[in-house]
Amino acid sequence: xxxxxxxxxxxxxxxxxxxxxxxxxxxxxxxxxxxxxxxxxxxxxxxxxxxxxxxxxxxxxxxxxxxxxxxxxxxxxxxxxxxxxxxxxxxxxxxxxxxxxxxxxxxxxxxxxxxxxxxxxxxxxxxxxxxxxxxxxxxxxxxxxxxxxxxxxxxxxxxxxxxxxxxxxxxxxxxxxxxxxxxxxxxxxxxxxxxxxxxxxxxxxxxxxxxxxxxxxxxxxxxxxxxxxxxxxxxxxxxxxxxxxxxxxxxxxxxxxxxxxxxxxxxxxxxxxxxxx
Amino acid sequence: xxxxxxxxxxxxxxxxxxxxxxxxxxxxxxxxxxxxxxxxxxxxxxxxxxxxxxxxxxxxxxxxxxxxxxxxxxxxxxxxxxxxxxxxxxxxxxxxxxxxxxxxxxxxxxxxxxxxxxxxxxxxxxxxxxxxxxxxxxxxxxxxxxxxxxxxxxxxxxxxxxxxxxxxxxxxxxxxxxxxxxxxxxxxxxxxxxxxxxxxxxxxxxxxxxxxxxxxxxxxxxxxxxxxxxxxxxxxxxxxxxxxxxxxxxxxxxxxxxxxxxxxxxxxxxxxxxxxxxxxxxxxxxxxxxxxxxxxxxxxxxxxxxxxxxxxxxxxxxxxxxxxxxxxxxxxxxxxxxxxxxxxxxxxxxxxxxxxxxxxxxxxxxxxxxxxxxxxxxxxxxxxxxxxxxxxxxxxxxxxxxxx
Ligand SMILES: Cc1ncc(COP(=O)(O)O)c(C=O)c1O
Numbered sequence: 001x002x003x004x005x006x007x008x009x010x011x012x013x014x015x016x017x018x019x020x021x022x023x024x025x026x027x028x029x030x031x032x033x034x035x036x037x038x039x040x041x042x043x044x045x046x047x048x049x050x051x052x053x054x055x056x057x058x059x060x061x062x063x064x065x066x067x068x069x070x071x072x073x074x075x076x077x078x079x080x081x082x083x084x085x086x087x088x089x090x091x092x093x094x095x096x097x098x099x100x101x102x103x104x105x106x107x108x109x110x111x112x113x114x115x116x117x118x119x120x121x122x123x124x125x126x127x128x129x130x131x132x133x134x135x136x137x138x139x140x141x142x143x144x145x146x147x148x149x150x151x152x153x154x155x156x157x158x159x160x161x162x163x164x165x166x167x168x169x170x171x172x173x174x175x176x177x178x179x180x181x182x183x184x185x186x187x188x189x190x191x192x193x194x195x196x197x198x199x200x201x202x203x204x205x206x207x208x209x210x211x212x213x214x215x216x217x218x219x220x221x222x223x224x225x226x227x228x229x230x231x232x233x234x235x236x237x238x239x240x241x242x243x244x245x246x247x248x249x250x251x252x253x254x255x256x257x258x259x260x261x262x263x264x265x266x267x268x269x270x271x272x273x274x275x276x277x
Numbered sequence: 278x279x280x281x282x283x284x285x286x287x288x289x290x291x292x293x294x295x296x297x298x299x300x301x302x303x304x305x306x307x308x309x310x311x312x313x314x315x316x317x318x319x320x321x322x323x324x325x326x327x328x329x330x331x332x333x334x335x336x337x338x339x340x341x342x343x344x345x346x347x348x349x350x351x352x353x354x355x356x357x358x359x360x361x362x363x364x365x366x367x368x369x370x371x372x373x374x375x376x377x378x379x380x381x382x383x384x385x386x387x388x389x390x391x392x393x394x395x396x397x398x399x400x401x402x403x404x405x406x407x408x409x410x411x412x413x414x415x416x417x418x419x420x421x422x423x424x425x426x427x428x429x430x431x432x433x434x435x436x437x438x439x440x441x442x443x444x445x446x447x448x449x450x451x452x453x454x455x456x457x458x459x460x461x462x463x464x465x466x467x468x469x470x471x472x473x474x475x476x477x478x479x480x481x482x483x484x485x486x487x488x489x490x491x492x493x494x495x496x497x498x499x500x501x502x503x504x505x506x507x508x509x510x511x512x513x514x515x516x517x518x519x520x521x522x523x524x525x526x527x528x529x530x531x532x533x534x535x536x537x538x539x540x541x542x543x544x545x546x547x548x549x550x551x552x553x554x555x556x557x558x559x560x561x562x563x564x565x566x567x568x569x570x571x572x573x574x575x576x577x578x579x580x581x582x583x584x585x586x587x588x589x590x591x592x593x594x595x596x597x598x599x600x601x602x603x604x605x606x607x608x609x610x611x612x613x614x615x616x617x618x619x620x621x622x623x624x625x626x627x628x629x630x631x632x633x634x635x636x637x638x639x640x641x642x643x644x645x646x647x648x649x650x651x652x653x654x655x656x657x658x659x660x661x662x663x664x665x666x667x668x669x670x671x672x673x674x675x676x677x678x679x680x681x
Binding site: 054055056057058059060061065072077078104105106107108109110111131132133134135136137154155156157158159160161164168179182183184187188 | 309448449461564568579
């Protein structure tokens with residue numbers, strides 16, 4: 001069983017949904033970003049998405065775009081992203097929290113999918129969520145990911161209808177990520193009704209757990225998603241808390257890291273307050 | 278190098294690939310829409326009524342066919358090849374962009390879309406899109422980098438007069454790449470009612486093939502016109518390349534004529550030995566951006582680097598995927614011209630032929646100035662004059678130190 005499978009099995013046994021937290025690797029700098037990463041599980045994150053900053057994040061709204069720019073400006077690279085994960089596994093001894101790399105395919109393509117997968121797995125990464133690699137192009141990565149024991153979490157959207165879903169699910173492992181709104185990150189939120197309808201629809205096609213993201217900002221929204229899905233994914237709102245902790249020169253104020261953790265704790269409380277059958 | 282195919286004109290394959298290039302690297306949200314678009318385009322392509330309407334608009338509204346003009350004074354000055362100019366700058370709206378836009382906006386109508394978005398660099402594609410949207414009464418939003426808004430101010434005013442909304446984009450270097458990012462972001466949120474009218478042979482499949490098909494009218498006309506004028510096919514074709522649509526439109530109908538030498542000219546900005554250029558085929562490597570795999574300017578990790586060109590329409594770190602394939606197949610030569618060379622060419626055409634060319638097209642001419650003198654006098658050379666320079670007048674007047 002992969003770390004992701006184990007984590008969802010555990011969540012099921014605990015009769016609750018999970019909280020997936022997104023941060024951009026290297027935002028606002030490598031050191032602070034690592035401090036955040038290290039403390040995420042204690043703050044209440046069940047799975048971690050680590051964004052690989054990219055110059056042209058076509059599916060991201062202003063918050064995550066700017067986070068990527070801060071990270072790149074501070075010198076973030078693919079190697080340093082792997083280093084962060086390696087250090088996390090070694091220093092925290094946390095062998096249960098899955099870490100997924102999230103981002104855009106070009107960074108993987110440049111290194112070569114085979115080499116990228118080997119290096120990612122060796123660093124302690126568990127899988128990928130790639131915004132611009134739909135099933136039509138997924139053959140480029142899937143065999144190498146599988147060979148390295150990495151899960152590929154594919155995205156489904158409100159536009160992914162019942163005819164198309166099986167084609168997406170064919171390449172999905174670990175869990176399925178339902179993008180709950182039409183749009184880029186951090187702009188709109190879905191209604192609880194829409195989330196329920198889509199999650200039920202997806203579950204008719206797969207036994208994989210379903211995570212739901214895009215537009216979750218409050219503990220109440222996280223709880224609403226937790227009532228219907230196996231995990232709630234929060235990104236932009238966390239990044240906004242990172243940004244709120246920067247001074248006018250873009251340097252981290254002392255309250256940045258604790259502020260992010262306090263916010264994540266509130267989200268986790270929201271998710272954990274929902275008892276599942 | 279892969280072995281040469283029987284024909285260079287059969288691509289892409291059913292998955293939108295030209296060799297390893299092209300494809301559909303887009304968010305899942307867009308994927309079903311792109312599949313719909315492909316289906317709708319294939320149906321329209323085979324529908325005589327659609328083709329008839331397009332043909333009518335191209336001739337009665339846009340003014341096609343554009344002349345193939347023998348540039349006698351330019352030919353004499355350069356003292357080599359016999360130079361013809363394909364006068365696509367005479368089209369309504371002032372460039373080749375209208376050829377593609379009329380096709381796409383007709384398709385948008387046919388698909389029942391109620392809003393059109395576009396990205397633009399020089400503003401020529403934006404103006405063409407705003408024009409077609411005015412004609413068809415569809416709301417239009419054009420994304421344009423804020424640097425380009427500044428340097429192509431006349432086109433911004435034109436778009437607004439035509440009723441389009443111009444959204445300046447301030448991310449990155451605030452040029453064409455960033456405009457395309459924001460157009461794609463808009464599209465992800467609005468895809469159910471919005472048609473994204475891409476201005477060049479880039480983006481996810483089917484755009485590179487569809488835009489090419491709409492632009493092929495250029496090369497098809499040249500074939501007929503040169504036969505009438507000279508009784509034979511041309512020897513040399515030259516066109517500038519931003520994303521590569523005017524070049525592909527001229528080149529594609531000749532790809533299977535081995536006697537025709539074909540040359541694409543990228544923007545070398547301040548020089549290929551500097552970091553400030555936009556020559557993705559010469560200075561880049563294959564990568565994935567804006568929905569397709571193609572040559573890109575990028576660093577070792579795959580972060581996209583900023584392009585530079587004096588010409589807003591060529592200021593793009595990528596290139597259409599079919600060009601990447603044609604480069605690898607060795608069918609088309611790709612060279613480059615610097616800012617300074619383009620400015621010199623611009624002035625030459627103004628004074629010799631009384632034609633003010635777009636700065637984009639001036640890059641093609643800059644290469645003709647190098648190439649033509651090395652060719653025999655019976656070498657028939659066709660340069661695609663993709664646009665007129667009206668939009669560049671303020672920028673050039675300043676650069677040339679003119680008081681206006
Ligand atoms: C006159 C003109 N020529 C050429 C280009 C470059 O585009 P493409 O390479 O797609 O023809 C532009 C783009 O704005 C243009 O306005």
